[in-house]
Amino acid sequence: MNKRLSGLIAGIPTFWLVVLFVLPLLFVLKMSLTEARLGLPPYHDLIREMEDGLITIKINFGNYVILAQDSLYLSALWGSLKIATVSTLLCILIGYPMAYAIANSPKHLQTPLLMLVILPFWTSFLIRVYAWIGILKSNGLLNNFLMWCGVIDEPLQILHTVWAVYIGDAYSYLPFFILPLYATLVKLDRGLLEAAADLGARPVMQFLTVTLPQSIPGVVAGSMLVFIPVMGEFVIPDLLGGPDVLMLGKMMWIEFFNNKDWPLASALTVVLLVALIIPFVLMQNYEQQDSKDKA
Amino acid sequence: MSKLRWLQITVLLLGFAFLYIPMISLIVYSFNESRLVTVWAGFSTKWYSELMDNRQLLGAAWLSIKIGFLNACLSVILGTLAAIVLVRFRRSRMRKPLDVMVAAPLVMPDIIIGLSLLLLFVSLENLMGWPERGQLTVILAHSTFSMAYVTVVVRSRLVSMDRSLEEAAMDLGARPLWVFFTVTLPIIAPSLVAGWLLAFTLSMDDLVVASFVSGPGATTLPMMVYSSVRLGVSPQINALASIIILVVSVAVLIAGILMYRQEKRLRH
Structure with a gap:
């Protein structure tokens, strides 16, 4: 192919992502090193021209000092890690049996079942989170149902607690876990299962020694697709969690929109980004392994 | 083997119940007469007409x-x-x-x-x-x-x-x-x-x-x-949600039928 044309084809998406994805992240880093002020724009620029014409660069690590010293932000980091971990575990707990059941159902049923898993994802995320308010609130569906069954005498306080956030996260991100795991499970080498069966392994043993180890890449990929976005989630903790549910995404939103402290919000974002590097690398590695398997 | 089948069906039923009950509850309560979203007070389409206004x-x-x-x-x-x-x-x-x-x-x-x-x-x-x-x-x-x-x-x-x-x-x-x-x-x-x-x-x-x-x-x-x-909670949002769910379901259904047909054609 024409060299200039192929350069253009490769150049356009690369340029787009460099300008609108990578460059903005550098702006966040820069903003996190500036000092907040009242007024517009709400920060002192990093590079300033003094009255005498001198150009000075003033780097301010104060925002990071605030983050390290104020226990509020540390609890937000801890809250994000804890909530993302528990939500991911919930997704594994609910999603693994589902993915397994779909992968082992008759061939002609698999596509419709998968579509049923994906369908909620196509409807509005915000509205699906909103649905849980009606279910979890003290006179909501769940409490009414449990009281009607006689399991409880008075309504449980679930909405505005961390439990509501776990449920909302697991519910919203479940399809992201099921899909990659299903893709791994259907590719499993059937011959190995048959060999295990021939050698006298019972179904449970077959699952533990053959299926489970082989499905680990799918579990890791799916888990990261849940863990990473949940770490920075704002909508779910805001709508379902109470004021004592602290997460990085929510703190950052409050600093930015309510307190108008752009530099501190940027510093929080940098912290969140750094916390996400390890899970992201983990995900990339498993993906590459996957594509190598294909090749 | 049939024990395993039952387990499989139960898992899928429970899983899909978890995924779909919230969406179904949104639709049901969008037709609720009462402003209190979770108290049923009779059938009504008034939230849809309010939404349109x-x-x-x-x-x-x-x-x-x-x-x-x-x-x-x-x-x-x-x-x-x-x-x-x-x-x-x-x-x-x-x-x-x-x-x-x-x-x-x-x-x-x-x-x-x-x-x-x-x-x-x-x-x-x-x-x-x-x-x-x-x-x-x-x-x-x-x-x-x-x-x-x-x-x-x-x-x-x-x-x-x-x-x-x-x-x-x-x-x-x-x-x-x-x-x-x-x-x-x-x-x-x-x-x-x-x-x-x-x-x-x-x-x-x-x-x-x-x-x-x-x-x-x-x-x-x-x-x-x-x-x-x-x-x-506001019933108008429920009405909006129901419309979105309906549109998406129909679109996914059509896409599914088209894909199914194409697959069939490719097999022949």
């Missing part, structure tokens, strides 16, 4: 549809180009960096994308008075993460497609660009449609990024829904 909400919906449409078109072009580079340009120096850059927005929390793009737009605006925050900045922001999703969809189609037709066309002397438009593009077209719909949905659904990069004149539908939901 809500000019603000309809205006926001129209804006979101416009943004979603333009974003989807832009994302399909960008995403397809990226997919071609990743699958076909084996020796390009840009392949590896592009691969990482396309994977990142897929999982990047939207709050990071939103803030970082806002800071970029603010700096650009200070520097050269452009772009003004509003519809345009929302489209630019949405297409940055939507194109990544389009890339994934188109890429998997490009990887799995049979290249013999392309080779035949080349052997007959067709130029690469001509081959692309007459042979490759029709083959990968279903994935472009799927990518377009995905990009449109992502844009229609985004609250966080739009809240950061939008301007005073451009309130999208999710922004409107969010500010109303924050004040508590």
